[in-house]
Amino acid sequence: MANIVFSNVTKRYGNTLAVDDASFTVNDNEFFCFFGPPLSGKSTILRLVLGLETPDTGEILIGGRPVNTVSPAERNVAMVFQNLALFPHMSARDNVRFPLVERRVAEAEIEKRVADVASKLHIGHILHKPPAQLSGGERQRVAIARALVRDPAAYLMDDPISALDARLREETRVELKRIQRELGKTLIYVTHDQEEAMSVADRIAILENGKIRQIGAPTEIYDRPASTYVARLLGSPMMNILKSVRGEGVVEAAEGTIRIADKAAPADAVEIGLRPEDIKVRPWLDEGAARSDGGVGRPARVFEVEPLGGYTVVTLAAGQARLRALLRGQPDIRPEAMVAISCDPSRVHYFGQSGGALAR
Numbered sequence: 001m002a003n004i005v006f007s008n009v010t011k012r013y014g015n016t017l018a019v020d021d022a023s024f025t026v027n028d029n030e031f032f033c034f035f036g037p038p039l040s041g042k043s044t045i046l047r048l049v050l051g052l053e054t055p056d057t058g059e060i061l062i063g064g065r066p067v068n069t070v071s072p073a074e075r076n077v078a079m080v081f082q083n084l085a086l087f088p089h090m091s092a093r094d095n096v097r098f099p100l101v102e103r104r105v106a107e108a109e110i111e112k113r114v115a116d117v118a119s120k121l122h123i124g125h126i127l128h129k130p131p132a133q134l135s136g137g138e139r140q141r142v143a144i145a146r147a148l149v150r151d152p153a154a155y156l157m158d159d160p161i162s163a164l165d166a167r168l169r170e171e172t173r174v175e176l177k178r179i180q181r182e183l184g185k186t187l188i189y190v191t192h193d194q195e196e197a198m199s200v201a202d203r204i205a206i207l208e209n210g211k212i213r214q215i216g217a218p219t220e221i222y223d224r225p226a227s228t229y230v231a232r233l234l235g236s237p238m239m240n241i242l243k244s245v246r247g248e249g250v251v252e253a254a255e256g257t258i259r260i261a262d263k264a265a266p267a268d269a270v271e272i273g274l275r276p277e278d279i280k281v282r283p284w285l286d287e288g289a290a291r292s293d294g295g296v297g298r299p300a301r302v303f304e305v306e307p308l309g310g311y312t313v314v315t316l317a318a319g320q321a322r323l324r325a326l327l328r329g330q331p332d333i334r335p336e337a338m339v340a341i342s343c344d345p346s347r348v349h350y351f352g353q354s355g356g357a358l359a360r
């Protein structure tokens with residue numbers, strides 16, 4: 001059993017609250033991701049799990065055992081370091097052997113464990129090579145093998161693929177997910193990249209200034225963000241968030257005034273959120289035609305068009321408001337054209353005074 005529990009854990013550095021009353025459970029075999037902007041406390045949480053830091057208050061349990069006073073060596077969690085730092089002068093095999101040699105494990109046992117981990121990670125055929133002769137993906141597998149050879153209860157990764165180029169990052173994150181599933185070990189993962197967090201994690205914890213703002217499955221957080229902060233963090237282009245102007249049972253999304261959806265907003269709605277892919281854009285016929293079309297299409301002017309191949313991002317100006325819509329394919333839409341925009345009312349997000357999500 002290697003679940004990891006934080007119970008009201010706080011960690012300060014001087015006046016900085018690096019981790020603020022954090023409570024969460026990472027389940028056995030789970031791919032659990034911490035995501036947040038720089039300095040939000042991600043690395044400090046990893047350091048607390050590893051035992052490189054001690055909580056000021058609160059309790060940490062690993063596999064049900066309180067570990068606040070247990071040394072890093074005795075915690076049986078392994079770290080795969082940022083940028084996959086392998087020893088360049090050693091072969092892949094010696095890199096993988098290193099943690100066991102350091103712990104003076106018997107040679108026969110070392111050979112057995114290296115063979116075992118190499119077969120799990122499919123690196124047997126590259127063990128003789130130095131890191132410089134390996135691809136990015138292979139280096140990653142060797143780095144993971146080095147962490148796993150100790151047979152840790154859980155392993156941790158701090159932005160392990162941020163140094164790779166975009167294409168290799170995409171490849172390696174797929175690989176990572178597969179490896180984690182096959183190994184069936186608890187993995188705590190830190191990333192700055194929202195797409196990476198969404199794609200690899202079973203669950204994500206969203207951090208802001210040391211506080212956990214939301215924990216959930218990626219799609220759950222994406223579909224039901226608990227606040228404007230979380231809503232803006234996940235999704236690209238990010239959610240459109242506009243002031244809500246209410247009247248006559250109609251939601252007006254505005255800095256200017258555009259009616260997005262015919263539905264009464266909750267009385268305490270201050271802002272409304274629209275995901276770019278939820279905005280429908282059609283040719284503008286005229287006001288009458290828009291009205292007869294369910295009354296939800298409102299005029300907007302096309303401000304900018306960004307073709308991305310499979311998708312097109314259209315920036316729309318409606319009154320003073322600017323909205324970004326994500327459209328499939330390459331629609332025939334040009335800057336300055338008038339269009340009718342609408343949004344399924346069930347897809348509108350409402351936020352209250354403090355930015356917290358309101359029931360839809």
Ligand SMILES: Nc1ncnc2c1ncn2[C@@H]1O[C@H](COP(=O)(O)OP(=O)(O)OP(=O)(O)O)[C@@H](O)[C@H]1O
Nearest residue numbers: 013016017018036037038039040041042043044045
């Ligand atoms: N050793 C330290 N001494 C003093 N302050 C620290 C120390 N480590 C972290 N902090 C502070 O604690 C807060 C959280 O830092 P942390 O490194 O955990 O954030 P992070 O989310 O991992 O950031 P990044 O994404 O930039 O790596 C920051 O305000 C940081 O300046």
